[in-house]
Amino acid sequence: MNRAFQNVLVTGGAGFIGSNFIRYLLHQADFHGRVINYDILTYAGNLANLDDVVQECGQNGRYVFVRGDICDRESVEEVVRRYDIDTVVHFAAESHVDRSIHDPSAFIKTNVLGTQVLLDVARQAWQGRQDVLFHHISTDEVYGSLGNEGAFREDTPYDPRSPYSASKAAADHLVMAYFHTYGLPITLSNCSNNYGPYQFPEKLIPLMICNMEERKPLPVYGDGKNIRDWLYVEDHNAAVWIIMKNGKAGEKYNIGGETEWENIRLVEELCKIYAELTGTPLGEITNLITYVKDRPGHDRRYAIDCSKLKDELGWQKAHDFQSGLQKTVQWYVNNKSWIGNVQSGEYMKWIETNYGQR
Ligand code: NAD
């Protein structure tokens, strides 16, 4: 059965990955539909992330923005009915682990209850149709923490350890439950750490670049030897589009960069790239590196086995880490007004209290 992809509801489309996804999808020659971006615009959602899309497509042509909360059932029903939605790509979430440690409640509400509302509205609107799709965006963090060896596979048992990953795991289970119980056509992807333009400067890579710009300390948690697997955001989004087109309903797919780096090595690499790009003496930047107290329950290592996605659906990443990092540093250096615009609010005060001055 061919999927329709005429009216695609992207939740969380004003955030980091969602805005890059909308840009990516509208540029695909094999996508002819319309994108409805449904986002409540939390601190992490910024419509400036889509200025170029609006310029290219206009508002209310192939691209439409609707401000709304995924937890608000009436509002979700209205948007699904009004725009005759046949596809949901569900990015909307509270996404930052440190915030979930500070206050888990918003994570349970948005990530768990919000996902259930979307699933339920889709199920009722679609009434057993099979040319529709609910694609759920999830994370490798649901699988827990690895030792020195091994990688997460799709059949690795879930073992979430932060309020964030617990809320994402609960959402994943609900998505699977709607497939098994109601036959809702779903696909699900679990991706490793993304990086690239428009990422809110609370996550490791953009935070480090922004602090370099301001010559503020570069806070490294614990011993700096925690390992993450990194993927350029466009490679993630290319994988999502391939899964939407060719993934089997009811299946989950891991997405990863096969690029494992210790945090401290990554920070040192960012210092090098930044110093070279801006013509700053390297020592002036590396001197900013500051070890701070560790994140509670800090997962030690993530690694992804994405052979299912590569072997079954033919996905390959297009960006190597070095060129991706260079592009990313350059983007932040070139977009200081975007940084100033998004970098305000209470959260920064909280993080300074908990992790020291940045
Ligand atoms: P983000 O925090 O940058 O953006 C989240 C977006 O969701 C924001 O635009 C926000 O306004 C919106 N949103 C939040 N609550 C909402 C609500 N109740 N109703 C409507 N919109 C709401 O997040 P991101 O980094 O782009 O992550 C997107 C998705 O990808 C999340 O589901 C996240 O769990 C997942 N993911 C992220 C990464 C990563 O490295 N960033 C890796 C794997 C998976």
Ligand code: TDX
């Ligand atoms: O200031 C910092 N110093 C530091 O050492 C920050 C913000 C992070 N870190 C460490 C913690 C992690 O080991 O860097 C690593 C990466 O941290 P984050 O950027 O906060 O990402 P992480 O916790 O790994 O989670 C991310 O990847 C998976 C996203 O935030 C999630 O949304 C996604 O699901």
